[in-house]
Structures are given as structure tokens and as C-alpha cells.
Amino acid sequence: MTARRAGRGETTRKALMDAALRQIARGRSFDALSLRKLTQSVGIVPTAFYRHFESMEALGLALVDESLRTLRRMMREAREQPVPHEQVIRSSVSTYVRYVQANRLHFHFIMRERFGGVATLRHGIHNGIQLFVSELATDLGRFPVLDRWSAPDLRMIAGLIVAAVTEATDLILNAPEDDPDADAEIINTTTRQLRLILLAVPQWRSQ
Amino acid sequence: MTARRAGRGETTRKALMDAALRQIARGRSFDALSLRKLTQSVGIVPTAFYRHFESMEALGLALVDESLRTLRRMMREAREQPVPHEQVIRSSVSTYVRYVQANRLHFHFIMRERFGGVATLRHGIHNGIQLFVSELATDLGRFPVLDRWSAPDLRMIAGLIVAAVTEATDLILNAPEDDPDADAEIINTTTRQLRLILLAVPQWRSQ
DNA sequence: GCGTGATGTAAACGACTGTTCACTTTGTCA
């Protein structure tokens, strides 16, 4: 299904996906995109679209796939890179912020279509994020105090962290680009939120 | 601007707004709605739309207004109703869940268009939620320990709470209707998340 | 070099879009 050989066409396939991402970053939602406008902005004739995607929805699913992949890539890199013992949280947050900025289009797509109008995309993104939460939960389970927590409790706290990070992502994407002050404030707030959460960990009794 | 006298037309105006909400709850995003289909589902001719709204965007803004109003109404009622001292959190959460279920269409609209494709709606909702966060922050500032917190810290924790509640809202709207088990789990998870947050409050040092 | 499959083109289709204008119906208030 994903099997595709490289060649000239592969680049225009990419171009179509990029055009869609750009439209979305400009404000449109996916199910208001026009096949004709996409092909026009890529410089091919409308019918040529079908050489690369069976339908618009197929394009959307490809975008979900690609975007979730950059999300996973981030997590993998975060895991492999050595953890600085002081300021773990703050440095993680600012790394994340930089990552989002470096992949604006993908994150914009995820944020918009996460609650967007196309069911299959919505579900695909939802599943991807749930997977993300699960992985974060198991990661957390390796830390000193949290290693005694039950699985549901770990998921609960992972969900909370992801909610905070999601809020931060929204702020980043809507902040003016290259505004160090705005970035600093987002990093600051999110860091404090995460610190607050972790501060509660030692007190927690699962009840 | 909002001044409108009652009459026959007022009901079809309402009908148009409801038709839009129903379409959105069915999965469409606002900027993919069709003026003609809306009027058709209401039983009037396309041109009659303009008797009630200057444009589609005007309809959207009216929906933002209406939806945010139900949000504020909830908060007001929550404030006025006496607070049960035990199980404050759990009972608040389950009240909220019931409220969302009773106003599915409005919450669905807010959730979808919060990151949706129409800028003015997005901003309107964003501002409404920010107001919501601010009010929550001042409300929190009346509680025993929190009354010594700085304003930014209060906003920070209010934002975190809203993030958790937002996540819960998403789950409610996507859960099958009338499924007590699903409801119970959502209430449970969210309650534990809020409990965790409040558990950290006494430990917090602002720096 | 030739053929073959991948990629792109051109024309055309029927359907649907938002919006205009002039007109008719309806309800209300003087």
C-alpha cells in the first residue's frame, strides 16, 4: 500500500501534500480544500491528481501518517538524548517548542484536524495521540517514584501532561513567528504547569 | 446589532442556526457547510437566508455567541449553587459532564471550531475560553491556600484545569450516548487529574 | 533504440455553489 518507487512523480506527490499543508496552515480546514486548487498551485491539471491519490481522503490519510511520523520521531530523539539532571522539565519543554516551530505545518495539521470535519482523519490522529500517551505513560513508569504507580494512574498523569502540552502547542502555532518573548512566556507557563504536576506525585495515594 | 424583534422570522433564524449545529455535530466543519443545503433542510429557498444573516460568517458568529453563552450560564450556575464540602471535585466534574451532554450541539461546535478553518470564529471562541480561564482563576483565588497565590500562578493553574476539562469534553462528545460506564470512566479519570493538581497546591513555591 | 508503464494533458459532463433582482405573500399596527 505504501509501496511506491521513487521517480519524477514522487516529487509532485510530495508537492500535493505540501500544498495541502500550506493551505491548512493558512487557515482552511481540510474538508474545505479543493482538489482543483491544489493541483493548480502545484502546476498540474486537475485530473493528474488521481495519478497520485485515489481521492482527497487518501491524501488526508497520507498527511496524518506523515505528521504522526514527525511526532514519533520527536519522541524517539527525546528518549535517546541524554537527560540533563537539572532543569529536566524546562529543557524538555523548550526543546519541544523548538521542535514544533521547526515542523509548523505538521503540527498545524494535527491540531486542526484533530477535531476537524473528516472522520477518518480525526480518528487516525486520535489513535496516534493515544499511542503517544501510552508511550509517555510507560516512559514515566521508569522514574524513581512513579515506578510504583499503577498503569491507570500512569495513563492518567500522562493524559494530563499531554493536555498541558497540547495547550502549549496551540499557543506556539498562534504566536507570531520569531518572537522570543512570546516563546519564553509559553515555555515558562508550560514548565510551571508540568512542575506543578510532578510536585504532586510524591503525595499521590491512588485511593 | 443583536436587537431583533420576535416574530415568525425569528423561529426560522433559530432553525437555520440549529441546522448548522446539527450538520457540525454530524461531522462537517463549519467552513464546509453549504448555504443552500442549510436553507433546504430548513425548508426555505436559498435566497431567504439573507433575510436572517448577512452571510455565512454572520451565522457562525451568532453560533459562537450562543455557544459561549451556554458556557457562561454553566459557570454562573456552578458559582451560585452551594458547594458540597466533601467530594467537591467529583461532584463538580459529574455536574459538568451532565451539562455537556445536555448541550451536546453547542459543545460540539465549540470543540470543532476552536481550531477550525474560519479565523473569526476561531478567535471568538479563543477569547471566550480565555475569559473563562480568567474567571476560573479569580474564583480559585478565593480558596484557603490559593488566596496567597500571585495572579500569573492562578492563571497558570486555571489553564491547566481547563486543559484537563477540555480533554474530558472531547471524550464525552465522542463517547456513545447514554453509556453509563463510559461516563463513569471519564468522570473518574478527570476527577483524579484534578485531585492530583490540587494535591500539589500546598507544595507550590512560585519561583 | 524500442517499447512499456508512469505521469501529465485536454475537453467535456452534470451537479452544485453563492448571490442578484424583481416579485408575492404574510403578519402587524395605525
Next chain:
DNA sequence: TGACAAAGTGAACAGTCGTTTACATCACGC
């Protein structure tokens, strides 16, 4: 009762939409 404004109608417009079908071009492996 009759006037007037609000609400709804009907026809028509210029565009845009997705998709089909048949044909042209390109690149690459034999």
C-alpha cells in the same frame, strides 16, 4: 381596512466543483 415592513419566492447568473474518457509525453529497462 389598508398600509407597510418583514419574510419567503422564483428565475437566472457566472463560477467552481469532482470525475470520466481518450490522448500525449516522458523516463527508464530490455
